Amino acid sequence: MANPNGVGASVRRLEDPRFLTGRGNYTDDFKRPNMTHLVHVRSPYPHALVKGIDASAALAAPGVVAVLTGADMEADKVGSLPCGWQIHSKDGSPMKEPGHFPLARGRVRYVGDAVAVVIAETKDQARDAAELVVVDYEELPAVTASTRAVTAEAPQVHDEAPGNLCYDWHLGDKAAVDAAFAQAAHVATIDLVNNRLVPNAMEPRAALGEYDPSNGEYTLTTTSQNPHVIRLLMGAFVLGIPEHKLRVVAPDVGGGFGSKIFHYGEEAVVTWAAKKIGRPVKWTADRSESFLTDAHGRDHVSHAEMAMDQDGHFLALRVSTLANLGAYLSTFAPSIPTYLYATLLAGQYKTPAIYAEVKAVFTNTAPVDAYRGAGRPEACYLIERLVDIAAGVAGLDRAEIRRRNFIPASAMPYQTPVALQYDSGDFAKNLDIALPLVDYDGFAARKAASKAKGKLRGIGFSTYIEACGIAPSNVAGALGARAGLYECAEVRFHPTGSVTVFTGSHSHGQGHETTFAQLVAERFGVPIENVEIVHGDTAKIPFGMGTYGSRSLAVGGSALVKAMDKVERKAKKIAAHMLEAAETDIEVKDGRFTVAGTDKSLGIGDIALQAYVPHNFPLDELEPGLDEQAFYDPKNFTYPNGCHVCEVEIDPDTGVTQVVAFSAVDDFGNVINPLIVEGQVHGGIVQGIGQALLENCVYDDESGQLLTGSYMDYCMPRADDVPSFTVRYHEDQPCTHNPLGVKGCGEAGTIGASAAVMNAVVDALSAFGVTHLDMPATPEKVWRAIQNATPALAAE
Amino acid sequence: MYAFTYQRPSTLADAVAAAQDEDAKLLGGGQTLLPTLKQRLAQPSALVDLSGVAEMKGIKAVDGGLEIGAFTRHAEVAHSDLVKATIPALASLAEGIGDRQVRNMGTMGGSIANADPSADYPSAVVALKATVTTDRRTIAGDDFFTGMFETALEPGEIVKSVRFSTPDKAAYAKFRNPASRYAIVGVFVAKHGAEVRVAVTGAAGSVFRVPAFEAALAANFTAEALNGLSVSADDLNADLHASADYRAHLVTVMAKRAVEAAG
Numbered sequence A: 001m002a003n004p005n006g007v008g009a010s011v012r013r014l015e016d017p018r019f020l021t022g023r024g025n026y027t028d029d030f031k032r033p034n035m036t037h038l039v040h041v042r043s044p045y046p047h048a049l050v051k052g053i054d055a056s057a058a059l060a061a062p063g064v065v066a067v068l069t070g071a072d073m074e075a076d077k078v079g080s081l082p083c084g085w086q087i088h089s090k091d092g093s094p095m096k097e098p099g100h101f102p103l104a105r106g107r108v109r110y111v112g113d114a115v116a117v118v119i120a121e122t123k124d125q126a127r128d129a130a131e132l133v134v135v136d137y138e139e140l141p142a143v144t145a146s147t148r149a150v151t152a153e154a155p156q157v158h159d160e161a162p163g164n165l166c167y168d169w170h171l172g173d174k175a176a177v178d179a180a181f182a183q184a185a186h187v188a189t190i191d192l193v194n195n196r197l198v199p200n201a202m203e204p205r206a207a208l209g210e211y212d213p214s215n216g217e218y219t220l221t222t223t224s225q226n227p228h229v230i231r232l233l234m235g236a237f238v239l240g241i242p243e244h245k246l247r248v249v250a251p252d253v254g255g256g257f258g259s260k261i262f263h264y265g266e267e268a269v270v271t272w273a274a275k276k277i278g279r280p281v282k283w284t285a286d287r288s289e290s291f292l293t294d295a296h297g298r299d300h301v302s303h304a305e306m307a308m309d310q311d312g313h314f315l316a317l318r319v320s321t322l323a324n325l326g327a328y329l330s331t332f333a334p335s336i337p338t339y340l341y342a343t344l345l346a347g348q349y350k351t352p353a354i355y356a357e358v359k360a361v362f363t364n365t366a367p368v369d370a371y372r373g374a375g376r377p378e379a380c381y382l383i384e385r386l387v388d389i390a391a392g393v394a395g396l397d398r399a400e401i402r403r404r405n406f407i408p409a410s411a412m413p414y415q416t417p418v419a420l421q422y423d424s425g426d427f428a429k430n431l432d433i434a435l436p437l438v439d440y441d442g443f444a445a446r447k448a449a450s451k452a453k454g455k456l457r458g459i460g461f462s463t464y465i466e467a468c469g470i471a472p473s474n475v476a477g478a479l480g481a482r483a484g485l486y487e488c489a490e491v492r493f494h495p496t497g498s499v500t501v502f503t504g505s506h507s508h509g510q511g512h513e514t515t516f517a518q519l520v521a522e523r524f525g526v527p528i529e530n531v532e533i534v535h536g537d538t539a540k541i542p543f544g545m546g547t548y549g550s551r552s553l554a555v556g557g558s559a560l561v562k563a564m565d566k567v568e569r570k571a572k573k574i575a576a577h578m579l580e581a582a583e584t585d586i587e588v589k590d591g592r593f594t595v596a597g598t599d600k601s602l603g604i605g606d607i608a609l610q611a612y613v614p615h616n617f618p619l620d621e622l623e624p625g626l627d628e629q630a631f632y633d634p635k636n637f638t639y640p641n642g643c644h645v646c647e648v649e650i651d652p653d654t655g656v657t658q659v660v661a662f663s664a665v666d667d668f669g670n671v672i673n674p675l676i677v678e679g680q681v682h683g684g685i686v687q688g689i690g691q692a693l694l695e696n697c698v699y700d701d702e703s704g705q706l707l708t709g710s711y712m713d714y715c716m717p718r719a720d721d722v723p724s725f726t727v728r729y730h731e732d733q734p735c736t737h738n739p740l741g742v743k744g745c746g747e748a749g750t751i752g753a754s755a756a757v758m759n760a761v762v763d764a765l766s767a768f769g770v771t772h773l774d775m776p777a778t779p780e781k782v783w784r785a786i787q788n789a790t791p792a793l794a795a796e
Numbered sequence B: 001m002y003a004f005t006y007q008r009p010s011t012l013a014d015a016v017a018a019a020q021d022e023d024a025k026l027l028g029g030g031q032t033l034l035p036t037l038k039q040r041l042a043q044p045s046a047l048v049d050l051s052g053v054a055e056m057k058g059i060k061a062v063d064g065g066l067e068i069g070a071f072t073r074h075a076e077v078a079h080s081d082l083v084k085a086t087i088p089a090l091a092s093l094a095e096g097i098g099d100r101q102v103r104n105m106g107t108m109g110g111s112i113a114n115a116d117p118s119a120d121y122p123s124a125v126v127a128l129k130a131t132v133t134t135d136r137r138t139i140a141g142d143d144f145f146t147g148m149f150e151t152a153l154e155p156g157e158i159v160k161s162v163r164f165s166t167p168d169k170a171a172y173a174k175f176r177n178p179a180s181r182y183a184i185v186g187v188f189v190a191k192h193g194a195e196v197r198v199a200v201t202g203a204a205g206s207v208f209r210v211p212a213f214e215a216a217l218a219a220n221f222t223a224e225a226l227n228g229l230s231v232s233a234d235d236l237n238a239d240l241h242a243s244a245d246y247r248a249h250l251v252t253v254m255a256k257r258a259v260e261a262a263g
């Protein structure tokens, strides 16, 4: 490693001083002259007709500038929020895609659905006046549970979606699976719920709309993970603003976890309203609004069966899942329980036949969409729980049944029966590293020691794989994506040798400003402080698809490499001219351009200066300047994988589960910044533990109200809920198809952790005959499982 | 928040005068009141901030116990050498309230005046045979809590201090709500000579004593003495986090743990 801040160095995040000293620039920090404040009037009912809105008292209140409703938007021909992915049902029919308007038109479908907005001089005035808007609701029966939504008596959320069904989709070879089950020696089955979650980014969503009548340009500043996507969706489909007249800025964003990928109605409302009232309009969610209206995650109910031969080899997997999509289709909602879920059901195993059916339904709840891991945690949790049950059925150790069924490294690239082709991975190796790391052999002694203290100890594995680096555009398109999924980068050397990189990736906690700068520092031998990473502004960045699906380094980083390749190619030509040598004789290393076999060389800074002051420059052949742009469209997904091992101790008197040890062995391909990778893994594991033990988004199916609408009831994991983690990675299996050999690490912790925790919990309770518990394993649930144990087992 | 006027009197008398307006609200550490205001669930015309009233602060040893000013923050109780030496169970209760930020702001007076069914201090007030002194009278701890969010305080009456008796042995065992960290069940066990008090918070609408536990422990102050004893689940609280019968079960478990901790 030539450069101390180059590839492989644990460089401390360059953005941290800004964030840690409160100097970040978040959407709510932006203040504009003459700016107004917008507050939403939201439905207190899960399902109701809006028979009338009387805004007269609100309009007369101090400071009120305007009260606007869905009717005003309709009159201005504002469109429906588009859905970015189309799924087709088994019968070939397209999914049901009901209108999803920024402000409700005649009917509200979940608690929090926006009915009107009040715009005033101050936020408090807008709040006061919002309470004066009188909405005449006629309540309708509502349904929040997916299992009830599919019943014949269920209230209908949308007239155009009979039976509340959005689609009934499948993947895989049903006949082959049925045939394999007919021959199975063992069958393991499971019924499970993947609990619904609220994303809880630290920064609530916010949006600031501006309109400049002098040139007809709109600017939207918003809490987004992908400003270009918002520009495209909102400009083209909702407001009819051409791209060159719409700038979208996503400044510092305080966490997204997927919930800020989507185009939300509030973004369209502030942009539209800014023109309508002729003043900037700002909206910032309060925490209650975040709970009610950020797109939620997960919410699956599944049945799964694994067929095995006599020796516990997997023959076939059959899965049927009911996915709750909420009241409307959020931007990428349909893809999550289908192509980001069922395609991962092979896991790390060579199961030859897989068949999955997914029914997705509308309910009177907030929309559900991608949340850290998005579909893949649901797949991993299902498989890894089922594999543990299979081990019990087949009478095998849980590490052994995994090993027996792993796809061997020698089989790579490996075509799974559910559409994906894994490029690389050595799953047995992950396990080989993990077992001694966690002292698997010593577990029995630790269990006995716990028992002596009156505690139940359990250990659980999760050997996960995920598909990241989303996505080859042609593949995604064939599967229903209505967008390309490449990334763009521009590398601009300045005359004095400093560099600005413009990337379409967006950092909202991932540390791109550091990792991407390391790539440039390494490649060109420039000091890292001379590299600036610019992201999150459609006026500056040529184009971008944003950050989600652990794609930034694999796709955005690869685009950056391509742009750096172009810079280097041009620089080489300039160097050849300056050094009066043939281009073929120029050797490039760490940003030095040397005539082979001589001591004649130039640094990239000398070349950059000449590029902008081209006095000794091949002007016949080359244009001045040193500024290159590239797009990169991935050839395949990337497949981060690993082995998580969790140990828990349960207090049988109270049912409290404590995670006492958690280790992760991961294969992320090559690692650019180990410190950032470890941080991503830590955060991800905490979210996975959160889902397994603490977090649960609960609607009351009778009243349709969100019962966990604040931190008093929605339990976020805290530092004292988790142990110190042991994190290892190996770089023996780099991605084979991107130039950096990277796979991505942003979601792995969350994807793997929940299953490892729950497998440990169920293991601890196995003496009581418990074979499954649904997440979260709250103290009462665990205690009750012990109480309900068969007396013979419990006495043991 | 709706608009309100704000006053910060420096004497109890001024505070009482300011609190006469029926729409005025006393402000302690604000840990309950301010979130309520922010969510627009209350609309007081005036806030009377008690933080400037010197008579309501401080911890001192008194005959047979401790007197703690109503405007004493939870963190001050938790970290007080005097409390730790005299009634360590009270210090440890305070250290287990909410989180660090809450403990640095929340006050004893605010906590007991608010009478949240899942607050911790009410159990100590009852188990430690406390008396509550207000601007106008003294109220026995046993009579102070009258129901869910209800106390014997009259409108505008201000808690000035709370006097706790030093027990021979005592401990508080709390089963936390994992989300809010309030008590799902908290049991304060205290032995005063021949008398044992077992006060339970979190489980019902208001703090209550368990005579059967008290009798058993008076005869034999060991956890085993509680074997086979339990409270009825009837009338206990039930919510997302704990059903009534789980709470009933936890009352016995926490009582045993408190007895063990009391030693």
Ligand SMILES: Cc1cc2nc3c(=O)[nH]c(=O)nc-3n(C[C@H](O)[C@H](O)[C@H](O)COP(=O)(O)OP(=O)(O)OC[C@H]3O[C@@H](n4cnc5c(N)ncnc54)[C@H](O)[C@@H]3O)c2cc1C
Binding pocket: B025, B026, B027, B028, B029, B030, B031, B032, B033, B034, B050, B070, B071, B074, B096, B097, B098, B099, B102, B103, B105, B106, B107, B108, B109, B110, B111, B113, B114, B118, B119, B120, B121, B157, B158, B159, B160, B180, B181, B182, B183
């Ligand atoms: C996140 C969080 C977690 C918490 N966890 C716990 C917990 O685990 N256990 C627990 O016991 N508590 C918990 N609390 C409550 C907290 O500890 C405070 O005790 C409580 O909020 C009230 O005290 P305060 O001083 O903040 O009063 P305030 O919020 O200022 O006032 C509360 C009420 O008491 C009245 N009041 C205040 N002082 C007096 C007085 N001297 N005389 C008469 N009336 C008065 C006020 O008018 C108001 O009606 C938690 C609070 C939060 C926000």
